[in-house]
Amino acid sequence: MLRLAMTTDAETFERVRGPLGDRGIDVGHVRAKERALRVSGGESPGSGPDSPAADPDEFAGFDVGLVYPTRLMEGAVVDERLGVPWVNGRDAVVASRNKAGVLARLSAAGLPTPKTTLVSNPVDESVVVDAAEGFSYPVVVKPNSATRGVGVATATDLDSLLGVVDYLNLIHDYRATGDKSFLIQEFLSDARDYRAMVVDGAYAGAVERELDAEALEAGRWKHNVHRGATARGVDLDPEARDLAERAAEALGIDYLGVDLLATGDRLVVNETNARPTVDAATKYEDDFYDRVAGLIRRTDEGE
Template sequence: MLKVGLAHWEETAARIEGPLESRGIQVEHITVTEEVTSLTDSHELPPIDVGLFFPSRIPEGGVLTALLEIPWVNGREEILRSRSKAETLARLDAAGVPVPETVVISNPVDKAELATAFDTFDPPAVIKPNSTTRGQGVLKVTEPDSLFGVTDYLDLLHEYPITRDRTYLLQEYLSGARDIRVMVFDGKVVGAVERKLPAKARSSGRWKHNVHSGATAKGINPSEPVRKLAERVAEVMDIPILGIDILESSEKRVVSETNARPTIDDESKYETGFYDRFASLLRETTRKSRV
């Protein structure tokens, strides 16, 4: 039986264990995070044929790779490529993929330069850290003073040497846009959800449609333009498993970001044959590593 390792356990493991086991694939938890691990003596990690997603903590992921001698479906380079929102948007825009109007700020910058950048947007604008997930640290700013209030906090954070990513984005705000997450496996769309906050939350002024912020994710059948856009993004990013966030308003359809370590959702939100494609991808990744 093929053994696949998951460095992140939580929801994904519970959802994929049964369907993959019925296809001859065993799911194992592999981690050295928040543990003491010998690099020179024997370890207690289970034998693994292939890892799913390289860990978000890069040094620990390197240790796992070396100790287990395994390939990853989404490896170190794929994770880093998608983690940087700025790099993702730059790559996509260069390839002709529609993205929101965006400016990247590499701290420290002069407030006059920041004000000039803000003036290129029709307020409000969105400010977001370059490397966070789940909507963390994403704010809407309406005028320069509120922008400077946020960036003053970022300046303090970025003073610490351990803060490696000192970039953030200013991005156009698409009012009323649908928030669609499309999942692509090996170049093909396998499912999509629309994320939406409850009406009460929206009426109170909340606007971020992240599931971790209280939004619900409803399975949808994506339109053909959304499918083609998502598959083009996966091609440009060259990442086998990719979650793609698309904002769709009455005026435009754009890719806001990607996620190379997406949570695998409930099977009902994917198309027929999802787990067959999943199992094939795991086996093919393993096969290629042994050639």
């Protein structure tokens, strides 16, 4: 039986373990963060009652990984200890995390994206003012490499935009902060929010992320599931399926969540995620797990 290493122990791990096991793939968890990892001179030491000493065989016996760890520093150590090929390796995860880089590549490939400007802090206020020209308010302001909607805000005029940037400047003053860039992006009012899954180049299902009526009445607009939205399985039309597949092809990423925004007359790629959360199997195509298992086997074989 093929052994698959996963560095997440949250929803995705629990959901994929059974279906992949039924297809001859044994899924195991490898803890990659919030622990001590010895990098030389022996096996990992313990770091308290919740982080027991690593078993000498903890990293042994795996054939392939899904997906490269989210924390790149720890990931380098885990990657070396495992010594396996990854479905979505480091390059794929880094590329997808760079929202501006993704949109630039997709736009260059002729795919529709929201109008977006990257601002690389620190900059003078005049640079922000110039960057906002040509946008209609409200605009979206988002950190370039955050996930789950963290730090994303709307600004209704220039003063509120500069106020949001002031907060970003305070955060970016800390020397340990890595990516100091943020995006100014057009706000697509009343857009429907979809997460399409692409596996090995082909559309594999989608969910629509929706807020309930109470949240909408309270003025909320971010559709992230981790912020309380509900993901409902949907059957995307051919245009949306094709756009998701073209986005994955342009980025060269085999296993990708593609976030689409649809209004009355526009369909755009908003973001991508090379570490997508897997939802319930009923929300995807019937052969979803067959194709995921096939991609894992192909990765193991080095194809």
